[in-house]
Amino acid sequence: MDHEATGGRIVADDEEYIRSTIPLWHNELRGFRSHVVLRWALTVLGLAVFILTALSIFSGALYLTETKLSSLTIWIVDFDSLIPPYDSLDAVIGPLVTEMIMTQSSQTMGGLNFVTRPPINFQNNPMAVRQKVYNEDAYAAIIINANATSSLQESIAFKDASYDPLGAAQIIYNSARDETTYYNYIIPTLNQLKQVALDGFGPRWIEILTKNGLTNISNVPPQALNPAIGFTEIDLRPFGPAVATPAVSIGLIYLIIISFFAFPFLIPIHSQLTLNKKHRPVKASHMIIWRLFSNFVVYLILSFFYSLVPLAFQIPFTNSPEPAMEPARNANAYGKSSFVVYWMLNWIGMAALGLPSENMAMILGAPWSALWLTFWVISNVSTGFYPLNLASNFYKWGYVWPLHRIVEGSRTILFGTYSRIGLDFGVLLGWIGVSIILFPVATAFLGWKSTRLIA
Known part of the structure; x- marks a missing residue:
C-alpha cells in the first residue's frame, strides 16, 4: 500500500513537473539563455575551426602537386654506340632522341625532371638502369640501346625486312610503386615525348640518308625509314588487378x-x-x-x-x-x-x-x-x-x-x-x-x- 502510494506520488510529481514547464523565453531563463547560447556558439566555432584545420591538412597535401612535379625524376641514358662491339660507329639515334626529348621537356613549364645520365654511372649495363628504377632512385628511365644506330644502319645496307624499330630504345617504369602518380603524370608525359621523338626522328633520318648518297629507297624496309625508331615500354611491376x-x-x-x-x-x-x-x-x-x-x-x-x-x-x-x-x-x-x-x-x-x-x-x-x-x-x-x-x-x-x-x-x-x-x-x-x-x-x-x- 505504501509502495503504491509512493509510486502514485512520483507519478503525480511528474505530472506536476510537466504542467510546470516554462516557455523558452520565460523570465526564469534570463541570463541562463545567454549562457546556453554562448556555449552553443563556442562549440560551433570550435567545430568550424577544427573542420578548417583538419580538412586543410588533406587539401594541403595536394595543393603543390603541379608545382612539385619536378621532383619526379626521369633519367635518359644513352648507350648508343658506346659499348663494344658497337663503339666503332658514330651514334645517330642516341644524340638525336636525347636532344629532342630534352628540348621538348624544357619547354613544358612545371613538368617532370628529365636528367641525362652517362652509361658509366651504371657500369655500362642497361640492366643496372632497370635495377635503379626498381630501387626507386628514379621514377622512370629512357634507355637508348647500344646497338640502336648499328641495327638501323644494317637494315638499310642489307635491306633487312625483319628490322624492328622497337629495338632502338626502352622506357622503364614501375607503376605499382604509385599507380595514381604514374597514370596521371608520368605515363602521359612519357607518351607525349615518345610521340615527339617518333615524329621528329623519321624526317631527320631520311635527310641524313639523302646527304650520305642514298637515292634508291625502293628496296629499303619502310619501317627503317619512318619512324625508323620505337620504344619498348617495360613496366617492371604493373599495378593490378583493379x-x-x-x-x-x-x-x-x-x-x-x-x-x-x-x-x-x-x-x-x-x-x-x-x-x-x-x-x-x-x-x-x-x-x-x-x-x-x-x-x-x-x-x-x-x-x-x-x-x-x-x-x-x-x-x-x-x-x-x-x-x-x-x-x-x-x-x-x-x-x-x-x-x-x-x-x-x-x-x-x-x-x-x-x-x-x-x-x-x-x-x-x-x-x-x-x-x-x-x-x-x-x-x-x-x-x-x-x-x-x-x-x-x-x-x-x-x-x-x-x-x-x-x-x-x-x-x-x-x-x-x-x-x-x-x-x-x-x-x-x-x-x-x-x-x-x-x-x-x-x-x-x-x-x-x-x-x-x-x-
Missing part, C-alpha cells in the same frame, strides 16, 4: 575505423572486472595488462578477417618472387607465405592505429574522441595515399605515420616492389611501444575524470 586498389588505398580507411571502434565495444566488458558489485575490483595494474593483451588478440582476429577480403576477391598471394630487372605482374614478395606476412602487417598496423586512438579516447572522452578519429583518418590518408615528394616539406612527418608504412609494406607484399618491410614494421612497432608506455597514463587520467564526475 580489385587490389582498396588494399593499398581507400580500403585502409576501414582499418583505422575498425581499430578505433574496438574500444567503445569492449570497454563495457572490461568494466565488468572493476564495477561489478559481485566481486571486488581487479587491481589497476592487472587491468592494464588484461586490456592490452585482449586488445592485441582482438587486433589479431579482426586483422585476419580484414585480410581475408582481398584473398576472397582473388588478389594473388601465392606467386613467386621475381628478379627486380624483369617485368612481373603480382610478383608476391614472399611467395606462398605472402598472405601470412600481409596479415601480420595488418595486425601490427591495426595495433599502431588502434592503441593511440584508445589512449586519446580515454583522455578526451565523448564527444571529443570523435574529433580525434576525424583527425587520425585525415592525417593518415593525406600521408598514406599520396606521394609525399609532391607535397610541401611540412608533410615530411608523414613518413613515420602508420598508414604510410602500411601502404608501402602492402605494395611490397602484393606487387613485389622495392622492399622497406623492415622499416615499415619498425615504425609501426615504434607507435605500439610509445602507446603502451602512455597507456597507464591515459588509464589513470580516465580514472581521475571518473572520480571527479562521481564527486
